[in-house]
Amino acid sequence: MSSWLISLWAAPAALGFALLFNAPPRALWAAAVLAVIGRLLRDVLMHTGIDITLGTLLAALAIGGLAELWARRARLAAPVFAISAAIPMVPGVSMYEAVHALMKLSGLAAGQSGEAYLVDAGSSIVRAAMILLALTIGIAMPSLLMRKR
């Protein structure tokens, strides 16, 4: 699959979580569209050489801002769109790699060196945490900036 077409899978990913969060039916397609926009924007940014943390932050800011505008037009609460649309950027692989490396580390026999696993786990945890932080701050920021006005 082409890497640009893969971004379209963000739509069903956001849709499932929108259902889980009991989003109103008329908000579902908006959440799916915003999810694809966010994911594509991050791919484009990373293609130009920006790293995944900053790319996630910028894409999340875009999702949060668009969600706020869309929420006003549709008379729905902004988190309905923003949170569902942010879900497809969750760093699942890094989180999995961290758990996997920690398991390997804890399964070592006494005396064996676990340095490689420790480095793997550490860098995966930091990468996952940074991406999650960028994502949550990016989603939360626009509503705080725009609510005051």
Add this chain to the structure above:
Amino acid sequence: MDVRLPHPPPDPARIAKLALDAAVLVHQSGGDTARTTATLDRAARALGAGRVDAIVSSLSLGVTVSVDGRQETALRRAPHMGVNFRVLSGVSRAVNALEAGRVGANGFATLLDDLESYPHYYPAWLVAVFVGFACGAFAALFHGDLMAVAVTSVGAALGMRVRQLLAQRHFKPFVFAPAAAFVATLVVGLLKSLTGTPEAALAASVLFLIPGVPLINGAADLLSGSYLNALVRLTMGAVFVVGLALGMSVALRIVA
């Protein structure tokens, strides 16, 4: 003979009750602290309060309402519950209608009652199927092949069903998160020979347990200055993630 005032002054006890009803709904369906506080404040003022002092902690809400020198303080326990965007949007619309004068106090109370009694659009099995497919889509986003999508969808849907059944029985997150993660990882692990990208399938299979709303609201609370509530939400998220990792690692020891 009783003398009727043309406009009876609003009763602070009723204002406090209605404002708390609205704020509890927001607080328990995924609103952040700023949204809950704003709901309390706006609803009470629209109902005629002169001065409103609201307190929103993670487990309880309180408000003091003053009208013409009369004062009422009310507290309500409100532990965190699931996310429900229908209720969140509904309360937001009800408060807007109240402020615009389209509904009065009685109409507002009816709107809130309606939101409480019909909270779910989608049947639980449908949610489980779509959440399973969403995790399948994650497998594709992690560069998995189509069989990885199929395997992950099955495993995650079953895990989601376990989570729903345990949550219905009021088990705490630290019970249902490991159980659901265990089931999802076990199913995907047993079927992993069908796919060429088992790592993507395994990584995606437990993502239905990611506490997205507590994490995002925790960040929102940090940014808006509600530090204590932010820490509570982030801790809730961390408990979820630790439970998820626990269930997943036990299952991986069996199948990997």
